[in-house]
Amino acid sequence: MASNRGGALSGEFDRVLAVEARGFILGTTLAAVADRPLALARKKGKLPGPVFRTEYRLAYGTATLELQQDTLTPGERVLVVDDVLASGGTLAAAAALIAESRAEIAGYGVVTTIDGLGGTDRLAPARVFSVIPEQQG
Structure with missing residues (x-):
């Protein structure tokens, strides 16, 4: 399903x-504009059926992220979307779920990144697209 919509990451x-x-x-907005299917990574216990699960560290403790096992297709290129990239823990957890699904990381899309917390470095070599330039932490 080819589309020339989706902006800077179109076709990737x-x-x-x-x-x-x-x-x-x-x-949801990006998937609609780019004419691509949407998948959801949720907090622990909110998804039905078998899930892939990963625990990750936050500044104030730990959290768990889950993805239904039949959501992604092996080899599928997946763009991970969240609001803010700080240390990269949440997005790295999403990447672990994608890897467990045998899909591939196409990159990350965020509204903004917080400078000095190492998030972009942690996610390398994957590309990070930020709508707003880095903000001071």
């Missing part, structure tokens, strides 16, 4: 993976 991804919760708004 097959599916959008939106991260709970603010990523849902952004991911």
Whole structure:
């Protein structure tokens, strides 16, 4: 399903993976504009059926992110969308779920990144597209 819509990342991804919760708004919009299917990465216990699960660290503790096992197709190029990239823990957890699904990371889309917390470096070599330039932490 080819589309020339989707802006800077047009044609570089097959599916959008939106991260709970603010990523849902952004991911839904991007998937619609780019004419790509949408998948949701949710917090622990919110998805039915078998899930892939990964635990990750936050500044204030740990969290768990889940993805239904039959959501992604092996080899599919997935763009991960969230609101803010800080240390990269949440987006790295989403990447682990994508890898477990045998799909591929096409890149990351965020509204903004927070400078000095290492998030972009942590996600390298994958491309990070930020709508607003880095903000001071």
